[in-house]
Amino acid sequence: AQSVTQPDIHITVSEGASLELRCNYSYGATPYLFWYVQSPGQGLQLLLKYFSGDTLVQGIKGFEAEFKRSQSSFNLRKPSVHWSDAAEYFCAVGPPFNAGNNRKLIWGLGTSLAVNP
Amino acid sequence: DAMVIQNPRYQVTQFGKPVTLSCSQTLNHNVMYWYQQKSSQAPKLLFHYYDKDFNNEADTPDNFQSRRPNTSFCFLDIRSPGLGDAAMYLCATSSEDRGTYEQYFGPGTRLTVT
Numbered sequence: 001a002q003s004v005t006q007p008d009i010h011i012t013v014s015e016g017a018s019l020e021l022r023c024n025y026s027y028g029a030t031p032y033l034f035w036y037v038q039s040p041g042q043g044l045q046l047l048l049k050y051f052s053g054d055t056l057v058q059g060i061k062g063f064e065a066e067f068k069r070s071q072s073s074f075n076l077r078k079p080s081v082h083w084s085d086a087a088e089y090f091c092a093v094g095p096p097f098n099a100g101n102n103r104k105l106i107w108g109l110g111t112s113l114a115v116n117p
Numbered sequence: 118d119a120m121v122i123q124n125p126r127y128q129v130t131q132f133g134k135p136v137t138l139s140c141s142q143t144l145n146h147n148v149m150y151w152y153q154q155k156s157s158q159a160p161k162l163l164f165h166y167y168d169k170d171f172n173n174e175a176d177t178p179d180n181f182q183s184r185r186p187n188t189s190f191c192f193l194d195i196r197s198p199g200l201g202d203a204a205m206y207l208c209a210t211s212s213e214d215r216g217t218y219e220q221y222f223g224p225g226t227r228l229t230v231t
Contacts, residue, residue: 034219043121043207043222044160051217090159094218103148103167103211103218104174107159 002027004091006108013081014116021076021111023091031093033074034105035065038088047089050074051097061085086115120144121223123208129229130198138193138226140208149191150220151183152207160207166191195228203230 005024013019025031032051036044048059055067065076074091089112092105121142130136140149147168152160164173166185180202182194195202205227209220 032218036222041205041225041227043123043224044209046219046221049217049219097213097218103165104162105220109159110157 002093002106004093004106004108006089006091006111008111009109010112010114012114012116015083016080019076019078019081019085019113021089021091021113023074023076023108025072025074025091025093025106027072027093027106029096030069031095031106032097033065033067034092034094035059035063035074035076036090036092037061038090038110040087044090047076081113081115083115083117086113088112121208121210121221123206123223123226125226126224127227127229129231130195131231132200133197136195136198136228138195138206138208138228140191140193140223141189142208142210142221142223143189144210144212144221145188146210146212146221147188148211148213148218149185150209150211151181151191151193152209153202154205154207154225163193198228198230200230203228 003026034049035047038044047063050067088110090110091108094105124139150165151163154160163177184192205225207225208223211218211220
């Protein structure tokens with residue numbers, strides 16, 4: 001079955017500390033991979049994506065993620081967290097582009113990030 | 118700036134009273150999606166339009182309908198809202214022209230059912 005697991009429901013870090021949010025997936029083929037961020041009461045903003053190529057991808061707001069095929073993981077990292085990074089983070093996977101018209105994303109349950117001053 | 122716009126941002130309706138939520142986009146994307154998101158949950162896909170082709174998710178209640186009169190606009194109609202339909206409704210778009218399909222989301226409409 002296709003699924004996305006974000007093992008950490010809630011994480012608290014201190015401002016300036018490094019951050020890693022975990023994402024593991026189960027999917028038949030190598031999927032497309034996404035990280036989205038959602039501030040309270042807002043829509044989702046795409047942080048970064050992986051389709052192919054270099055397995056370390058850079059995103060907006062200083063985030064990066066590394067795709068590890070052997071571990072079926074796509075963990076999100078940031079070297080130094082800012083108070084404004086407090087939000088909900090969602091990992092999502094979708095079918096390869098050549099898999100017909102199916103574009104349905106499988107979503108993780110999200111990780112809520114709190115940042116202590 | 119190109120964007121996805123949702124109106125209204127907040128909508129209050131009465132139990133059983135039809136309501137329409139709207140989404141417009143200036144991105145000229147060919148795919149549009151409607152999601153329902155309840156508190157502390159992941160977004161749940163209701164349906165999407167691939168160009169004019171409507172794709173309904175199997176578990177989307179019949180109470181939810183959608184229209185896409187043109188590329189730029191998409192509407193979500195809830196025919197008889199129940200208390201369980203109170204949620205954030207998110208519209209998203211994506212484009213296929215570069216071999217990728219990342220979705221761009223609007224700010225959402227928060228629906229309250231009284």
